[in-house]
Amino acid sequence: MTNSPQASPAVQFIDIRADQAGQRIDNFLITLEKGVPKSRIYRALRKGEVRVNKGRIKQTYRLQAGDQVRIPPLRVSEKVIITDLSASLTDALEHSILMEDDALLVINKPSGLAVHAGSQIQLGVIEAMRIIRPENRFIELVHRLDRDTSGCLVIAKSREALLNLQEQMKNSETDKRYLTLTKGRWPAQQNIVDLALQKNSLSSGERMVVVDINGKKSKTMFEVKQNFAGCQLVAAKLFTGRTHQIRVHSASQSHPVAGDEKYGDREFNKRLKSFGLKRMFLHAWQLSLKHPITNEPMTFTAELPEALQTVLQQLDVTS
Structure with missing residues (x-):
């Protein structure tokens, strides 16, 4: 892996391509300048540091093909740019x-690989895929997964596909299921948890999500797949x-996720570690969705990783 420090901060001028047109300027900057606080980006827009075709614009301005965007230095510290991947990660x-x-x-x-780089993470899936697929001028995440979560992740290769897939997800037209x-034991074979969730930040800067009547509407269905001594394999829709x-919905019902260090149960996690569980x-x-271009229904299945299957094989099965 080759790391090269970024040159000293300088003003950038970016010419907007046709496949970038239609984006709001604030969203364009947030995507382009990953790791930069949103407050810094909005301040640059308010103060006129960011300009389009040499003029000031509002954060709601939608970019057009041929626009030239002036972007001031937004990063406070030097960024390490990853220009090459290890053979093992590529493979x-x-x-x-x-x-x-x-x-x-x-x-x-x-599991263990973030979906994108951040202030403490130099490389994520999206940066890696841009290196692996240099011929693709457009590669963007459609949605996100937590760093510790493995499984189906969708990446768009055109703006048309990105907007279509995000609209499907926004309108609940996709079907996402997790294992x-x-x-413990859920009270029924199928259990619906319909509790609003609110994001909170602790004084340490850590982000926590809590059940809060003033939060955003949130709904999950938990379906029991297999019973083990003291725990269950569950599909969550x-x-x-x-x-x-x-993680928060299951913990709210006294059924925390195994290996969850943030919302989980310490003793339960300790027990599962003895069976070889090294992650959440x-x-x-x-994941089921419609193809963004052909509208064809598609379902993708990512088999449970071998490391998690091995843990299940160590557990005692019960009726």
Whole structure:
């Protein structure tokens, strides 16, 4: 892996291509300048530091093909740019591809790999795929998975595909199902948790999500797949896509996810570690959607990783 420090901050001038047109300027900057606080980006827009065709614009301005965008230095510290990947990571991502065509790419994301770079993370899936697929001028995440969560992740290869797929998800036209191992026994074979969730930030800066009547509407269905001593393998279907939704909803019912260090149960996690669990047991197992160009119904399945299957094999099965 080759790391090269970014040159000293300088004003950038970017010419907008046809496939970038239609985006709001604020969203364009947030995507382009990952890791830069949104407050810094909005301040640059308010103060006129960002200009389009030499003129000031509002944050709601939609870019047009041929626009020239002036972007001031927004990063406070030097950024390390990853220009090359290790052979092992390249091979792992190539072998994780479940489907690829001109419009989209679906991968079985490995656990431990973030979906994008951030202030503390130099490389994510999206940056890696841009290196692996240099011929594709447009590669963007359609949705996100937590760093520890493995499974189905969709990447768009055109703006048309991105907007179509995001609209499907916004309108609950997709079907997302996860496999998770939770503590105890759910009261029924199928259980609906319909509790609003609110994001909170602690003084340490850590982000926590809590059940809060004033939060955003959130709904999850938990379906028991297999019983084990003291825990169950459960399929979780998302009706909404809130941050940490499955983890917080299951914990709210006293059935926390195995290996969840943030919302989980310490003793339960310790027990599962003795069976070889080294990560959070949450896997994006199945995803159904319509192809963004052909409208063809498609279902992708990412089999449970071998490391998680091995844990299940160590557990005592009960009726």
